[in-house]
Amino acid sequence: MKVLEIREDAAKIQFSNSELSILANTIRETIAALTREFVARVGASIAEGQKVEDLLTQAIDRNYESIELNLSKLELGILHSCLNEVCYGFKLADFELKIGASREEVRLIFEQVIPISREMRSILDEIKAAFIAKAKLNKKEFLLEGEGYKVSFDLSKRRLRQEEIGVSIRLFLETQISELSLKTHLDLMTTQDVRNFILELENYANSLNKASDDLISPLNIYNDLFQLQVENKKIEKEESEYANLSLMVHFTRSRPKVSEPFLGVKGMISIQNITSFTSSVREFLDCSIESMSLDTSDRSQ
Incomplete structure (x- = not known):
């Protein structure tokens, strides 16, 4: 033998x-x-x-x-x-x-x-x-953390649909008497929409030093999954810099022709957290695209 x-x-x-x-x-x-x-x-x-x-x-x-x-x-x-x-x-x-x-x-x-x-x-x-x-490389959690709440974006690479990213959002609320955790179902966003979301956060973080008025950004809705609004005003507290961010998440499906219910938070998030969040997500997206290319080439051989 x-x-x-x-x-x-x-x-x-x-x-x-x-x-x-x-x-x-x-x-x-x-x-x-x-x-x-x-x-x-x-x-x-x-x-x-x-x-x-x-x-x-x-x-x-x-x-x-x-x-x-x-x-x-x-x-x-x-x-x-x-x-x-x-x-x-x-x-x-x-x-x-x-x-x-x-x-x-x-x-x-x-x-x-x-x-x-x-x-x-x-x-x-x-x-x-x-x-x-x-799988760990192609699925990752990213956190935006404010006072009394955290928002977790769970992103995952799509093997067969390279232009889309799986998105699930978890909202954690902490009060003096209880804790609340809500999670959305997995939804899909185009890679470009995720990049636009990250680009918007980056632009606001970079523009805070230049903003002189208390302007509020337009309310941007991403894929009916969440809404984002940022105040163009930097807040300094305990030698750290913060921005006011409003994030509304769509947790339920309503009946046709009925306005979609959203639940969310508004609070201060450190500029450092926003910068770390955006750079980490951008790195994940770039890495995902490279991994997808490798998957495609492996299957073609």
Whole structure:
């Protein structure tokens, strides 16, 4: 037996004709001995076991010294379990006659199969770890935090719709007697709309030093998901600079032709928080676009 390739869901293995015969006999005898317990002890149905037996039997070709087979994770698992049962499970009379090899020879084959199963699990674990890491990269929380409240923007990259960003907003209110937390359903905004939102906040943060009047920005509504309004006046407090920001979030769906209900807050947020928020979101958007390009190129190869 020679392992040619191992993936998380399959393995390409080169077998001799005698090995194929031994493995087919192993499955056949395991089914015969464990008819009522086969599913519980092998982890597959008898029909699935018989399919693997047929696959091995049909692959035998005396015209060739070796045959290459692609075995799925399930098929390899059936081989692994049946070899374990034959070697260490039930007692089989006339072992060598029925299997076509001695118990020691079958154990040697079993010892070659064990590392394949372990390697498949290891590869799958690595893929899962990479997927989780990538998911964390493509989904992130961004906070605007004022006195007595926090607004969390949860942004997520869309794999198949690159021009859109998943947006969910959570509003946390803290009072002297209670705490309130509300979260919107996941909605979609175009990447450009998110950039426009960030650009507006950046412009207001940059213009506060120049503003001389207590002007209020127009009420901008973003995708019917939230409304934003900022006072063009810098507030200095305890050696820090703040701006008054009004944020209204759409939490419910109203009936047609009825005004949409919004719930929100108005309060001071530090200029430093706004600047950190905008730069972090912009970095996330730029990183997301690069990741999307990589996803697309990977699928095209």
